[in-house]
Amino acid sequence: MRDALRGSSPLMKLIDPLASTKSDQYPFIGTSRSYILPGLAGLVIVAVSIFVGMSEAFLEQFYFSYLIGWTFCLSIALGCLFIVLIKHLVRAEWIVALRRIPEAAAVSFPLLILLFIPILIGIFDTHGPYHHWTAEGIADPDSKYYDEILAGKVAYLNIPFFLTRLALYFLAWTFVSSRLWRLSLLQDVTGDPNISARLRHLSAWGLPLCGITTAFAGFDLLMTLYPHWFSTIFGVYFFSGAFLSAFCFTALTIAGLQRSGMLRGVVTAEHYHDLGKLMFGFVVFWAYIAFSQYMLYWYGGIPEETVWFKYRLQNGWETHSAILLFGHFILPFLILLPRAVKRYSLPLAIMAVWLLMMQWFDLHWQAMPVLHPDQAQFHWLDLSCWIGLVCVFVAGFLWRLSRHAMVCEADPRLDKSLRFENA
Amino acid sequence: MLKKLIQGVKATMGIYEAREDGIYGLLAEFPNPGVLIAAARKVHTSGYRHFDTHSPFPIHGMDRAMGLGQSRIGYITILGSATGLGLATWLQWWTSAVDYPLNISGKPFFAIEPSIPIMFELTVLFSALFAVGGMLALNGLPRPYNPLFYSREFTRASDDGFFLHVAASDSNFDLSATEALLKEAGAKAVEVIHDHGYSELHTT
Known part of the structure; x- marks a missing residue:
């Protein structure tokens, strides 16, 4: 049984831990151009961004832009991981026909770790995004950088512990996602129905593990950019954006693949309908969490709590906040409400693109006022880092997808999923 | 005019008027949900609009077979x-x-x-x-009075009976032609329902 799957060569492990398994029934029929082109384009854009960004004039901007673009890709991978974990845990039937899509996107962590290197360098850089708390002498009462509040947080906010935590998160995500990937492909190859139970067992402890690490990753990667401020709901906020993006990414990918002639007759209007319902639901969930965070601080009115929102309600950032309110909640809420929008791939794909853009805008809104408190702005590096990283991420994902069956063809619940109908 | 309008609205809620001679409609029993779906499709494509189906549990695809369209x-x-x-x-x-x-x-x-x-x-x-x-x-609910309750067989609609009822108020309704249609669709029994307390059983 173990020999049924072979590992891939060491360099390829970065993108796909397993050697190609061919499928006759549900093959990837696109050409290799579909992932080589975005891959090359992405690498060039990222390389140019790094090359220009590492110059003195752009360094601070580069670190922030890169962090936002990278976190965007991370949030999609994490959201997809949650989709798969929850699917196994609740034995969801409808999603089996399209499960391979989030499954493949969730195995992106080794690639994301590689792409994390510029941020890792930034942690040690005095111009880096985390310099507010990594600065020398922050806990030393004699230093001119002494900060009483941060001195009290030094047990948590110090570089060794920070790096240890990040390593733990990456380890947990990589382990759980590649294990899910391996078992799922093993089922493809061997057809063993008992693997479904093993996937469920894995998800039972994998879900809480990934839940806690995701929440803390939200605290560590984004909240510590402005370390004076704290919000206990911030981890859930990060999760809500990630989970929403994952559904958008899945719907968008499937619409694109169907346009290229794949998954036709497998994913139907009924599956789109459910993806649309989940997109709608998590648009509301995101708004619920974002508002919960805002309202309690509004009510309390304590300066150390409201300061984070103060920066986002002045100097042009108030426009960004308003765009977020309308673009991330009110408009998608009203547009996704009618049934027809959710049942056709075109309007759903347009909404998916829009919401993914809003997810990036949301991350930009969380991070960038720390760097530019005086003037709201977009920098070309924001766009180039984001687009470059997304191209690399998508290329890795498509390449991984092309090496295996597009559908979990031996899943015992596939038949029910193919015949799925909304009641 | 107004009376006709009210009758039309009530008909969309499944509340149909009995005919002048007291005939409320035909109640056909089918052996299983599959035949009931096929029968509903047949009745709908034959142009009937005043009809309803009754089964002990919801049947997937029945709304489409009956041509109900999108709910308001x-x-x-x-x-x-x-x-x-x-x-x-x-x-x-x-x-x-x-x-x-x-x-x-x-x-x-x-x-x-x-x-x-x-x-x-x-x-x-x-x-x-x-x-x-x-x-x-x-849905015209709650509805404590329904002439279908006069049928003894109809009590099984909440147990193991699958019924289709065509109302006499339908413009296509014709006692013998409609009964023939229902039997052709696979009905194992067709009853004529009167709105004053009795029914007659036509078993095939």
Whole structure:
């Protein structure tokens, strides 16, 4: 049984831990151009961004832009991981026909770790995004950088512990996602129905593990950019954006693949309908969490709590906040409400693109006022880092997808999923 | 004119008038859900509109077979949402800024931020009430009197019977032709239902 799957060569492990398994029934029929082109384009854009960004004039901007673009890709991978974990845990039937899509996107962590290197360098850089708390002498009462509040947080906010935590998160995500990937492909190859139970067992402890690490990753990667401020709901906020993006990414990918002639007759209007319902639901969930965070601080009115929102309600950032309110909640809420929008791939794909853009805008809104408190702005590096990283991420994902069956063809619940109908 | 309009509206709710001679319609029993679906499709494509199906459990695809189309419940629900949202906004503004303004730690008498939870709750509450109320209204429920109850066989609709009822008020209704159609569709028994207390059983 173990020999049924072979590992891939060491360099390829970065993108796909397993050697190609061919499928006759549900093959990837696109050409290799579909992932080589975005891959090359992405690498060039990222390389140019790094090359220009590492110059003195752009360094601070580069670190922030890169962090936002990278976190965007991370949030999609994490959201997809949650989709798969929850699917196994609740034995969801409808999603089996399209499960391979989030499954493949969730195995992106080794690639994301590689792409994390510029941020890792930034942690040690005095111009880096985390310099507010990594600065020398922050806990030393004699230093001119002494900060009483941060001195009290030094047990948590110090570089060794920070790096240890990040390593733990990456380890947990990589382990759980590649294990899910391996078992799922093993089922493809061997057809063993008992693997479904093993996937469920894995998800039972994998879900809480990934839940806690995701929440803390939200605290560590984004909240510590402005370390004076704290919000206990911030981890859930990060999760809500990630989970929403994952559904958008899945719907968008499937619409694109169907346009290229794949998954036709497998994913139907009924599956789109459910993806649309989940997109709608998590648009509301995101708004619920974002508002919960805002309202309690509004009510309390304590300066150390409201300061984070103060920066986002002045100097042009108030426009960004308003765009977020309308673009991330009110408009998608009203547009996704009618049934027809959710049942056709075109309007759903347009909404998916829009919401993914809003997810990036949301991350930009969380991070960038720390760097530019005086003037709201977009920098070309924001766009180039984001687009470059997304191209690399998508290329890795498509390449991984092309090496295996597009559908979990031996899943015992596939038949029910193919015949799925909304009641 | 008005009477005709009311009858038309009631017919969409599944409440049909009996004919002058007291005939309410035909009740056909089918052996299983599959045959019932096929029969409903046949009756619908033959041009009948005043008919309904009855089964002990919901049957997937029956709405499409009967040609029911999209439910209007969504529009009723969003009407409820707008009502709830408007009411909650007005309630909080009027009570806290107009009728009895209280200064609470310097906060504005009325502000949108603290009002949103109540606006959300009342929106959901009114949506739910309108959805349930609208569902009952569109289905003509509750309906304590229905001439179908005169049929002894019909009690099995809540146990193991699958029934299709064609109302005499349908413009295509013809006692013998409709009965022939139902039998052709696989009915194992067809009953004529009268609106004054008795039915006659035609078994095939």
